[in-house]
Amino acid sequence: MLQYILKRLWHTVYVVVGISLISFFFIHLSGDPVQLMLPGDASEKEVDELREQLGFNDPLYLQYARFASKAIQGDFGQSLYYHVPVMELVIERLPASLELAVAAMLFALVLAIPIGIISAVKRGSFLDMGSMFGALLGLSMPHFWLGIMLMLFFSVELGWLPTSGRGTMAQLIMPAVSLGLSLMAMFARLTRSVMLEVLSLDYIRTARAKGLKEQIVIAKHALKNALIPLVTVAGMQFGFLIGGTVIIETVFGWPGLGRLVVQAIFSRDYPLVQAIVFVLSLLFVGMNLLVDILYVYLDPQISYSAEK
């Protein structure tokens, strides 16, 4: 077990190094990062000054070494737009994004599991077909459009919910629902198919043959095993949520990292973009690590030594 965790940690280390490489190099993709950061009408002198200030005259490997050693200390430099250390901005906005992602995940799981179970148990019924078609519809909708539709209905038509901002429960509902709906659809489909598989296994037949109530068979025996793949997928989908916040936060004016990164891109504030991209990826990697360890804990059958 310990060996497995160590191995996973080692895996995480090189992934993080890889991510730092991508986060560092992507601003060099266009050739000259300084041209990218300044408006088109910047003078030669301004360009040279900024280049010198940000150390772009040094060889690339030196620049990367500097970036990496500072990044380890949580220092990503100054924001070109806000003129404060970018990490400050990131830490200030991170809770809002996490709040949104967690709310969306909870919304998705709380509804998807019962829907999936009912569909599996009542396989082929009108209820099953209806909810599975609903799930497919949910998967086919861009989440930001769903957000706009909710806004059109609940804010513009009915005036029940505010269109933007953060602070109250009412402001959280629409962003979380629109971010979570396609996940919910996916989880419901997954729960259904896993439940169907588990329900056909021998130990379930044994449990039924013992004369246990169907509810107990489903809740105690089947669901426990069906949850394993669900946990894995839910963990992996965290990355999707992070990506999704970028657009949803923009739609609802939610003051999180997603909206900040879009604004930073448009104001050419690349140190800020770098920091946000790096921090969000780290979050994602950390989540994956957690899921992998949890996975082994949940299912002792998985051999730790097995090559992942």
Add this chain to the structure above:
Amino acid sequence: MNPMITTTESSSFRQATENIMPRIRLALETGREVVKRPSALAGGVLLLTILMTSMCFPFLYPEDPLAQDLLARFTPPVWQEGGTWNHILGTDNLGRDILSRLLYGSRTSLLVGFSAVFVAELVGIVLGLISGYYGGRTDSVIMRIADIFMAYPFMLLTISVIAVLGPSILNLILVLGISDWVTYARTIRGSVLSLKEKEFVEASRAIGTRDITIIVRHILPNVVSPLLILGTLRVANIIIWESGLSYLGMGVPPPMPTWGRMLAEGRVYITEAWWLVTLPGLAIMFTILSINLLGDGLRDALDPRLKNL
């Protein structure tokens, strides 16, 4: 490895035709299986209709999607009070015809969707085949790179790269395609690993067939179905992402109409004109729905084991 046996022209021709006949039969059977499922059939017909319309509409509905008519701003769709037959689905804030813009937008979305999946499949197939077939150090290097790509939130990767390279249709296709290769590479690698041990591959290797021939002749045809299923379902995802990027202003640059940008422009006028934010979204939804229905049907028909995908 040197080829130890040489085949004559005629026998290789015979071999080729022998190889092709069962595949055609398989394709026909798959088609029949798909058609048997009403939902898959509906998806297929819907997708075909969308594809045909997006190709032929300039003949059917020759309205200019860029022509502004400021006097006819915010004309509602024809069934609502104030709507006219001149603009069946109404007009936007600049008086441009919505239906025509939607039709042009379908071209952008479908073009980006299918091309990006093509790029992703190409990169994924090549790397997956190499990784699975040769194994060893090559395999671990490719798979480590794949891990890093998997760890990078897809949306962030694409927006940061697009932000640097600048939005254009080609950049969009390349960036979306290259960001998405990992799934294909992993699928292929898995299949190759199991196929490599099969007798027919070992037999072929034993008689001295070159690696490239084994890969193209014996391994590739056996991984076509997972690739087809995966590719179909990924087209749907890519179209959603493309519309998201367009919404953020990082998609195909104006003046070319895209569904995502129509939504972004309409969002500003959400209180005045509901159709501006509703119709492009419906267009995206029906397109994605048709692809998903077809993809689900293909999966059930080709490979029932993949039902959990």
